Amino acid sequence: MSNRVLVADLSRHQGEMVTVKGWVRRTRAVSAELAFxxxxxxxxxxxxxxSGSSATTLPSLxxxxxxxxxxxxxxxxxxxxxxQVESMVLLAPSESLPFPIxxxxxxxxxxxxxxxxxxxxxxxxxxxxxxVEQQIILHFEQFFAGQGFLRVSTPKLVxxxxxxxxxxxxVNYFGDVAYLAQSPQFFKQMLVGSGFERVFEVGSVFRAEQxxxxxxxxxxxxxxxxxxxxxxxxxxxxxxxxxxxxxxxxLHQEFGEAIKCPSEIPPIPRLALEEAQSILEKEYGRTxxxxxxxxxxxxxxxxxxxxxxxxxxxxxxxxxxxxxxPFYALPGYANNTLTESFDLIFRGQEITTGGLRQHSLPPLLxxxxxxGLNPEKxxxxxxxxxxxxxxxxxxxxxxxxx
Amino acid sequence: MSNRVLVADLSRHQGEMVTVKGWVRRTRAVSAELAFxxxxxxxxxxxxxxSGSSATTLPSLxxxxxxxxxxxxxxxxxxxxxxQVESMVLLAPSESLPFPIxxxxxxxxxxxxxxxxxxxxxxxxxxxxxxVEQQIILHFEQFFAGQGFLRVSTPKLVxxxxxxxxxxxxVNYFGDVAYLAQSPQFFKQMLVGSGFERVFEVGSVFRAEQxxxxxxxxxxxxxxxxxxxxxxxxxxxxxxxxxxxxxxxxLHQEFGEAIKCPSEIPPIPRLALEEAQSILEKEYGRTxxxxxxxxxxxxxxxxxxxxxxxxxxxxxxxxxxxxxxPFYALPGYANNTLTESFDLIFRGQEITTGGLRQHSLPPLLxxxxxxGLNPEKxxxxxxxxxxxxxxxxxxxxxxxxx
Numbered sequence: 131m132s133n134r135v136l137v138a139d140l141s142r143h144q145g146e147m148v149t150v151k152g153w154v155r156r157t158r159a160v161s162a163e164l165a166f167x168x169x170x171x172x173x174x175x176x177x178x179x180x181s182g183s184s185a186t187t188l189p190s191l192x193x194x195x196x197x198x199x200x201x202x203x204x205x206x207x208x209x210x211x212x213x214q215v216e217s218m219v220l221l222a223p224s225e226s227l228p229f230p231i232x233x234x235x236x237x238x239x240x241x242x243x244x245x246x247x248x249x250x251x252x253x254x255x256x257x258x259x260x261x262v263e264q265q266i267i268l269h270f271e272q273f274f275a276g277q278g279f280l281r282v283s284t285p286k287l288v289x290x291x292x293x294x295x296x297x298x299x300x301v302n303y304f305g306d307v308a309y310l311a312q313s314p315q316f317f318k319q320m321l322v323g324s325g326f327e328r329v330f331e332v333g334s335v336f337r338a339e340q341x342x343x344x345x346x347x348x349x350x351x352x353x354x355x356x357x358x359x360x361x362x363x364x365x366x367x368x369x370x371x372x373x374x375x376x377x378x379x380x381l382h383q384e385f386g387e388a389i390k391c392p393s394e395i396p397p398i399p400r401l402a403l404e405e406a407q408s409i410l411e412k413e414y415g416r417t418x419x420x421x422x423x424x425x426x427x428x429x430x431x432x433x434x435x436x437x438x439x440x441x442x443x444x445x446x447x448x449x450x451x452x453x454x455x456p457f458y459a460l461p462g463y464a465n466n467t468l469t470e471s472f473d474l475i476f477r478g479q480e481i482t483t484g485g486l487r488q489h490s491l492p493p494l495l496x497x498x499x500x501x502g503l504n505p506e507k508x509x510x511x512x513x514x515x516x517x518x519x520x521x522x523x524x525x526x527x528x529x530x531x532x
Numbered sequence: 533m534s535n536r537v538l539v540a541d542l543s544r545h546q547g548e549m550v551t552v553k554g555w556v557r558r559t560r561a562v563s564a565e566l567a568f569x570x571x572x573x574x575x576x577x578x579x580x581x582x583s584g585s586s587a588t589t590l591p592s593l594x595x596x597x598x599x600x601x602x603x604x605x606x607x608x609x610x611x612x613x614x615x616q617v618e619s620m621v622l623l624a625p626s627e628s629l630p631f632p633i634x635x636x637x638x639x640x641x642x643x644x645x646x647x648x649x650x651x652x653x654x655x656x657x658x659x660x661x662x663x664v665e666q667q668i669i670l671h672f673e674q675f676f677a678g679q680g681f682l683r684v685s686t687p688k689l690v691x692x693x694x695x696x697x698x699x700x701x702x703v704n705y706f707g708d709v710a711y712l713a714q715s716p717q718f719f720k721q722m723l724v725g726s727g728f729e730r731v732f733e734v735g736s737v738f739r740a741e742q743x744x745x746x747x748x749x750x751x752x753x754x755x756x757x758x759x760x761x762x763x764x765x766x767x768x769x770x771x772x773x774x775x776x777x778x779x780x781x782x783l784h785q786e787f788g789e790a791i792k793c794p795s796e797i798p799p800i801p802r803l804a805l806e807e808a809q810s811i812l813e814k815e816y817g818r819t820x821x822x823x824x825x826x827x828x829x830x831x832x833x834x835x836x837x838x839x840x841x842x843x844x845x846x847x848x849x850x851x852x853x854x855x856x857x858p859f860y861a862l863p864g865y866a867n868n869t870l871t872e873s874f875d876l877i878f879r880g881q882e883i884t885t886g887g888l889r890q891h892s893l894p895p896l897l898x899x900x901x902x903x904g905l906n907p908e909k910x911x912x913x914x915x916x917x918x919x920x921x922x923x924x925x926x927x928x929x930x931x932x933x934x
Binding site: 134136151152153154170171172173192193194221222223224225227246247248249251252257260261263264267268271272275278280281282283285286287299300301302303304310320321323324325326327328332333334336338340348349351359489490510513514515516517518519520521 | 555685703723750923
């Protein structure tokens with residue numbers, strides 16, 4: 131028996147005897163002496179032809195089979211090459227399915243999708259989600275590693291939350307209480323100040339938000355970067371935009387039509403939050419909320435507006451007010467009631483949050499106090515600021531100039 | 533002022549005015565009018581020359597400075613190019629250090645290393661640990677992605693442990709109890725059976741082992757792979773060996789001397805656990821333990837033996853007895869009191885564990901019962917075996933053969 135051939139490679143094996151392994155996705159008995167099977171493996175789907183007495187022994191759908199046969203040109207449009215089966219082995223039978231999974235769309239509700247998750251994942255639409263995710267993550271890593279970033283893995287079991295204790299899962303840590311990290315923020319900054327300057331992480335984060343909306347997740351994979359010696363929040367937005375633009379061509383090439391991904395986009399507009407609020411007021415008659423923040427509906431509308439005005443359903447919002455940003459956000463250079471921070475909104479969802487950090491210890495301590503945080507509990511984090519943080523310009527001091 | 537130049541790139545800027553930013557690692561005042569500074573950035577170290585009145589204003593060690601000056605050829609052996617400083621800005625001062633970090637070795641105990649972690653990480657020896665880790669992980673991802681593996685991220689908050697509840701951290705999950713995943717095992721298998729066939733993960737795992745040994749960790753990053761349609765445990769060992777061999781040349785090139793990493797190694801010997809026990813008995817006079825397992829000292833000795841006999845301090849041990857392997861381990865083809873499993877032992881430490889899985893539902897259920905596990909609690913995992921698992925040969929059944 132020959133080595134296994136993936137169905138995507140069948141065309142390179144026409145006229146050869148091949149072994150194919152996979153899941154029986156569809157069966158069609160044409161007569162007592164002719165049947166067609168579609169078998170799926172990780173590379174795609176292939177058509178198998180059973181003739182003679184073998185056409186009467188069709189395995190149940192989703193059974194796993196190994197077939198051996200001749201790869202030949204087919205008259206089928208969907209499958210230019212098919213396999214004339216000479217022998218078939220049942221590697222693993224399938225029980226009868228709770229619902230069909232061989233339709234173009236999986237026509238079942240979320241409850242069944244959850245309950246039969248491994249089965250539903252065999253549907254090409256679900257498979258694609260994972261493949262897109264892989265492509266984004268691997269590109270992210272290559273992109274930033276190529277720019278001198280170090281890939282790091284920060285602790286997930288922590289003693290203190292990033293934002294001061296809200297929305298943390300607590301863990302029984304040998305009788306003590308520990309928490310699941312809601313962000314790698316502190317550790318990223320510590321690593322930047324530890325001399326690495328540029329770090330990135332692809333890792334789990336946890337948020338104890340009891341929810342049922344698409345804007346909340348208890349557990350997700352966060353793509354994080356952190357850099358030192360940055361003076362302008364536009365540098366960060368430039369970097370993110372450059373990353374996105376470098377990602378699109380390969381995503382478009384592989385999944386373009388299926389996920390409506392273009393190969394290039396116009397520049398993403400950048401708006402101060404206040405400007406965005408004015409636009410929402412003028413264009414959509416919405417009054418800004420009292421804390422100056424933008425709500426989910428506002429994020430949806432400003433994405434619509436960006437699509438109409440700039441041809442891209444994304445917008446960088448910057449200059450968020452201090453009270454709605456974390457204690458470590460750097461106050462605005464021009465207006466210190468604001469921050470040098472930004473969010474990237476895409477199709478109505480915040481997909482990134484970023485900003486310059488307060489790297490000077492006295493104002494950082496002051497900011498913690500204002501929020502009722504006890505600096506003693508954060509000494510593990512604050513220490514790096516005592517021994518030379520690779521800051522932006524906010525705490526610079528000329529030693530001499532010739 | 534020119535753009536920043538990394539110190540590793542200074543030689544390409546000789547004769548130019550450059551800006552350098554970094555940490556003041558060493559200072560040496562030669563006279564009232566001449567001083568040398570060594571500044572470190574993420575790329576390495578550079579020598580700065582202060583002359584005239586500027587030589588009297590030396591910043592404290594580990595302060596972060598930005599200097600501007602002329603890059604010139606130096607007579608120093610360590611630094612072929614140095615910067616004649618014209619101006620220096622203090623970006624962030626450092627308090628006085630608890631201990632010197634500019635020695636070839638950091639001469640402090642573990643307690644101080646823990647307490648001053650961000651500071652200690654600036655030492656090149658600690659920096660290297662992170663850089664080696666990055667190189668291994670990125671290579672791992674590229675290697676397996678290149679062989680048709682999908683990068684996945686499995687849940688870390690789980691309802692049931694992989695091995696049946698031991699050594700799990702418990703999490704308060706909105707009033708219920710959840711656990712931190714001690715391994716992605718179940719999810720890897722489910723994804724393989726969901727049609728992906730080959731998956732890998734780089735992710736956090738958690739073990740509630742109260743410890744103070746180098747063989748235990750509460751939290752670590754696990755590099756995992758899982759494949760379907762595998763029939764021989766040697767295939768898995770081949771794959772791992774191929775991965776290791778592909779990794780060594782680049783590790784050797786970048787870190788070889790510092791971490792004693794060769795660019796190639798002889799084939800790694802493969803021993804049944806029983807053979808290893810005989811060797812330990814004959815060569816080192818050690819009697820095997822009653823459960824047939826090998827202990828830490830045995831792992832250390834068998835690595836020594838492999839180094840002596842095969843020129844590599846690593847050994848694959850296989851054919852572990854069933855009682856000391858998980859319930860999902862496939863029983864041995866030739867002897868069903870053993871398993872088709874292996875560990876890779878390197879310098880006395882188990883660095884990998886692997887094996888073929890039981891993919892047929894009835895014996896899998898039987899194995900769970902024997903260990904007192906309630907299959908109902910594992911239905912989320914067992915489901916994939918009902919609907920066609922991409923198995924090895926253990927449950928095959930010929931449908932027909934022409």
